[in-house]
Amino acid sequence: MNGQENVVLCAAACVLLCSLLKKKRRKKPRCWVRPLLQRRNEETNKFLEEIKIDPLSGFKNFTRISCQDFELLVNATSPFIAKQDTNYRKCVPVSIRLAITLRYLATGDSFASLMFLFKVSKELIARIVPETCKALISVLKENIKMPNTSEEWMILERQFDHLWNFPHCIGAMDGKHVVIQAPSNTGSDFFNYKGDFSIVLLAQVDANYKFTYVDVGCKGRISDGGVFKNTGFYANLQQGKLNLPEPYPLPGRNNPIPHVIVADDAFALDINLMKPYPGQHDKRSKERIFNYRFSRARRIVENVFGIMSGVFRVLRKPILLAPEKTQLITLTCCYLHNFLITQKSSSQLYTSAGCFDTENQITHCTIDGSWRRDAGMANLLPLRHVGRRPPGDAKNIREEFAHYFQTDIGMVPWQETLA
Template sequence: MTSNVEDVILAAAACVILCRRRVKSKRRFWVRPSLRTRGTYSGTTLLKDLAMDDIHPLTGEIKCDGSFKNFLRMTSSDFEYLINQIGHKIGKKDTTFRDAIPVKERLAVTLRFLASGDSYQSLSYLFKFSKQSISNIVPEVCDALIDCLSDKIKVPKYQEEWLQIVDDFNQKWNYPHCCGSMDGKHICLQAPMNSGSDYFNYKGFFSIVLLAIVDANYCFTYVNVGCQGRLSDGGVYANTTFKHLLETSSLNLPPMKVLPGRTSPSPFVFLGDEAFALQPHIMTPFPGTQQKGSQGRIYNYRHSRARRVVENSFGILSAVFRVLRKPMLLEPERAEKIVLGCCYLHNFLRKGQSSSSYCPPGTFDSEDTFTGELIPGTWRVEGQPNGTLLRLKRIPRKPSVLGKEIREEFSMFFTSEEGKVPWQNNY
């Protein structure tokens, strides 16, 4: 009898709790008073004002590095191009309750978020719509950008395309048979919910990993985003489709070829740092400190000189899209879309009408023509804050015997008359 009474009491208490949960507090506002002025001064009006700043009052000439470009990181013509490409994907219909947020403002708030890394609350004060709307708009627009710019990042399918990349590396960086420079970086996140230590990396913060391959012109040819920060370099690389394609000879790389002045054929390779294992198609520097003037020292100089393009690409990426310079207050799935969107926009702006203003002279590292001395690019002068785009953890791995032989062949070529550069002995 007593147990039945207790059951009834517990059931009644549960009903009371459920009823209380169903009662919703009455909303104070349908639209906040601070956001009701969107009709008088909205994001569209702001963009028009910024565009007017770029027009010379006397000549009517439009500048490519004015307020509009500084605000959205691209010229007005490239902005209009993106509107035409993704407008039908991100546009919404007006209803009897309210007017939909215009397509231009949806794209503008996303680009401003990528350019500044401001919080959604801060952007809501600027664009006059709620942070809840912005939190839905940003991932949606990034998805649309990735879809419409899908041809901007692609792994070459034909040998002619690979040979064009190889020729660029040989002409600009004096490294023959090079198909790309590869590296991985940690993208800082807030602690994801219920993730334990999956995203906790060796530096002591939560992150996802961006692994990229770059050509000689600082453009991405392959990107992979989303691996948990706890994974080592081997784990990150093992989770990519690129590794499978490379190991199964599915990349359609050109056949092995003899280097000038040599007798043994050498394969076409990708350049990585010490975080990767030495393999026949992945070259890494000689370990330890090499004596000045030795083959190992000269090879490491030539290797690092060519591999520096990926460091510069990451540098300009975070210098322009400053959302990568601070911890993202997003879940990993949404952070992945943000990073991919930045990478696709990087290639779009490098190859589009904004290329001259996106990467003006002096942006990337350069070298003195006669001495070979490194001249740091402006992205290095600005400095990199702690906690963003950190290297992968370097774990000693057993190198491939064939990889060692191939690296030795490259090192002997770099010290030969056919392969040396005038200033390399200075290093």
């Protein structure tokens, strides 16, 4: 055997030895759940049970919802979000999934912060929140409904006339830019006039502070007049598919006028969309009186946005999610608003005394609601006011309202003092 063969044998022996050593060296097993999160179900369930029996309503403050309504939503969403245990780990229960989502909506905390609170990984929370929001929208879809018949529209009209002295009004409309982080690969699509990235929340409300129509997701760069014109609601309104009541005269007047929606200067004046007279006007003039009566009806939608952003504080800061997920978050807040405002067990917390604008019963001066003293609305940006040339028919309808508010039938005793 020569020296060359010895070298070959030695090399082969080394390779064989290394392969044997590798087989004996076992890889350290990877844990399926972090040690911090291993007891998440037990500890989190215990925490939720403790705050449920808190005499200071700790659970309502924590989730913005009563225990009874929480259990109602748990049972309703369970078919959509319930998961099965596996051989490796237990699933996150429906109650914890719902609590995580409600806490996120109530605070806007980061997923990392919620991870330490609920003992659930932030990666899983990032999947839980959108999934639970979809489930909530599905089970609460009946809470935001637009009237389908002229009789249902007339119910809204009578409410505005009775509560806010504005006849022929079927809703108050407004829009807000919901600030988001800059989406990747979208250029300036979501870049709005304020220099932020946003999607638009457009909504109509009734006289009782409830949403009747919501549209979310329009890109922030789109002109504010185009936001409304891009909705199905506008198309149906223009085509006469909403089954609105037939026009008829105001009390004591002769000219038939259609039913209208009240909105601010961000929208274009139209036959079914009223906006205030622009500019400054003399005290007690018909324009100034109209603007005062108009503002009493339109401030309903301002109050709705203010209360909703005060309770669901995720809307008070830039939402660090993709536009599609931000749309789900915003829609869920709107559906929960209508749900909570009608539930007796939760409405006292949601609409506490002094939260809405009110009027002094003697002087009828406006008393600002508590939401107006909160800086949280800074992240719900108003739509941009753009001057537009209105059609002549719409101007005539506004004039008819203005003259009616000066008649003995249409006036309210305090309007000349406060206008």
